[in-house]
Amino acid sequence: MAVHQIRSVVRPATLEEAWECRRSEPGASRFLAGGIDLVLYVPPTVSTLIDLSCLGIDAVRQEGSDVVMGAMATLTEVLESPLVGEFAGGFLRDVLRRVASPLQRNVATLGGAVVRAHPWSDVIPALLVLDAQLDVFDGRRSTVELSEVRARSESPSPLVLTVRLPGASCDGRGAFEKFARTGFDVGVLNCACFAIIERGLCRTARVAVGGTPSVARRLPRVEETLVGKPLSASQIALAAQTAAGVVDVRDDRRATAEYRRVLTAVGVRRCLENLAGLGSEVKE
Template identity: 35%
Template sequence: MIPPSFDYVRASSLGEALRILDREEGAVPLAGGQSLVPLLKLRAVSYRLLVDIGRLAELRYVRYGDEVAVGALARHYELEESPCPFLRQVASRIGDVQVRSLGTVGGSLAHADPFGDWPAAVLALDAVVKIVGPAGVRELGAVEFIRGPYSTALGRGELVAEVRFRCPPRGAYVKFSRRHNDFALAAAAVAAEVRDGHVVWARVAALGAGEAPRRLRKAEAVLAGAPLNRDTIAEAAEAARREAEPPGDFRASSEYRRALVGVAVKRALERL
């Protein structure tokens, strides 16, 4: 389909992009375009002005140290060979080669698709999202940043600048989709530390467990301090299944998604 008409401007700096987004009514940022352009072509959304930030080098980086800092314009493919194994698992399951080559981490987070991969990953990582806007810089935890389906804490004129987290000692990402690397029917992202066979801490996040990506606190409670064995894994998976309140749609019923969430959590924990 042909998208509705819009004006286009390419920002030459982050400051310029923020000024335009704050000043112009109906302006929206364009990063990799892998989420926004399809919506425009489907005429599901309409904007007066697209502000292209895709070439702002100051937002394109991945830095490793005690913490991992991923700039908003880092492409998915740049994390496919990350020294952090969890990031490799997530990045390699996103879309096809074109999507991974053009799509950005920050764009995915700002879009907050309820079945997008990075929102679940940052919840499991307990990541901090750095936001820049007309009022300056602020930081929010991933749980605070993601407010619902296609809804985040971003205000007018604000952009995701960076996401920051520690690479977990152990992590796994398991995703079920109708076609290879399609949007998830359900998925589980698990980050944990295991010492002497016992779980020191664990964070479990899921797609398809609710209207938006969410942490599964009851499953985490089962795991905390427990031995990582078959019984614990089965109990945590069942807790995840019971905690899930998934939506049903033409792709999968609510009951089917609930079952998939339990299986995804089970398999992710087995990988640990």
């Protein structure tokens, strides 16, 4: 059993204070959100937890045409927000209903899910296909692409303030497939697709596959096969086949690479069929 060395928990009231605590002790401190991930493994070097609960970054609000979700909002608060329910046909709400169990969703925060970015995260592929951005603070505020934050390697990584759903995605529809052994288990593979369809043709198409077993990535080659085309049976079959060809899969204890390749084709096909026929329905 891991032994932790926590000596203090601080609760800053300003972003500047929170960042200074983190920056001055990068190896010995961690931000604390819901804590469901952090309590499972606190690195032995960490002696200070920086509780983010007094920073006022937990609201879900509209900003222009964007929906802006506070990093400290729990997954339950996000999925119950009417703004999220109305965005892209409630796609993100439906995906979050499939994350872990209700009790865990009552504690886990959106910011924690984004920063921890488990390889099997269901949240990351959903946010990737919605083209989500993050408002972050590292001494100054900036807005960055979700993929950009995950690619950064500097320590400490910035404090995430909000996850922003750009208004441009509001009129699209999303679909999600998760292959897992039980309803509460983490997935063996997951897949999210999003499309904006105009006059029967895909104006925008985004496809992300996760749990490969790496964290979700978009598949631009698959998206290219869809843009400007109708979501016909033959086009969907081509996209599914392309996805199986380009997805970067590996073996791990949950599944073989070959099985994951098959699941990728099935997941992409099901998502696109869902978008073609049933809008944003997600199977429970």
